Amino acid sequence: MARLNILEFPDPRLRKIASPITDVTGKIATLADDMLETMYAAPGIGLAASQVNVHQRLIVVDVSDEKNAPVVLINPQIVSTDGERAAEEGCLSIPGFYEQVTRPATIEVAAINRAGDPFTLVAEDMLAVCIQHEMDHLEGRLFVDYISNAKRQMIRKKLIKQQRQQA
Numbered sequence: 043m044a045r046l047n048i049l050e051f052p053d054p055r056l057r058k059i060a061s062p063i064t065d066v067t068g069k070i071a072t073l074a075d076d077m078l079e080t081m082y083a084a085p086g087i088g089l090a091a092s093q094v095n096v097h098q099r100l101i102v103v104d105v106s107d108e109k110n111a112p113v114v115l116i117n118p119q120i121v122s123t124d125g126e127r128a129a130e131e132g133c134l135s136i137p138g139f140y141e142q143v144t145r146p147a148t149i150e151v152a153a154i155n156r157a158g159d160p161f162t163l164v165a166e167d168m169l170a171v172c173i174q175h176e177m178d179h180l181e182g183r184l185f186v187d188y189i190s191n192a193k194r195q196m197i198r199k200k201l202i203k204q205q206r207q208q209a
């Protein structure tokens with residue numbers, strides 16, 4: 043197990059579109075494990091491979107209170123959606139900023155698990171929010187893309203300043 047470095051906005055690598063995973067190898071299973079470790083350590087409720095600079099279609103989530111319900115989704119696809127709901131979102135790649143985002147309330151997702159087997163999942167509440175947020179990362183999309191340009195530019199400037207002070 044290993045903790046991976048998380049890219050931060052406005053790093054252009056967060057804008058790359060991830061490629062489908064053609065073969066669920068041991069390397070992919072290890073990446074999933076490392077991403078879970080990185081997510082729990084952060085701490086966060088989800089992580090997309092794009093955030094750790096691996097541009098393949100893999101996300102991990104765990105929205106449980108006990109942090110004992112990891113879900114690995116490879117090549118996730120939304121099959122259907124229902125309703126709409128606004129929720130406050132944050133992102134490990136945009137530390138310290140939170141904004142309301144409106145998304146479908148309920149989603150059905152088809153994916154492949156860590157063992158390489160297909161499955162489907164119906165998600166609502168925080169799990170639906172989180173899976174959609176992670177799937178956006180695979181498209182190079184971030185929650186700040188749903189807010190005003192002015193707010194996004196302000197966040198961008200503050201994060202660049204913060205990153206300069208860390209370096």
Ligand code: GNR
Pocket residue numbers: 085086087088089090093130131132133134135171172175176179
């Ligand atoms: O840890 C996270 N919390 C969160 C809260 C509200 C909506 C989405 C998220 S996902 C985020 C981790 C992250 O950045 N995943 O990409």
Ligand code: NI
Pocket residue numbers: 132133134135175179
């Ligand atoms: Ni995120």
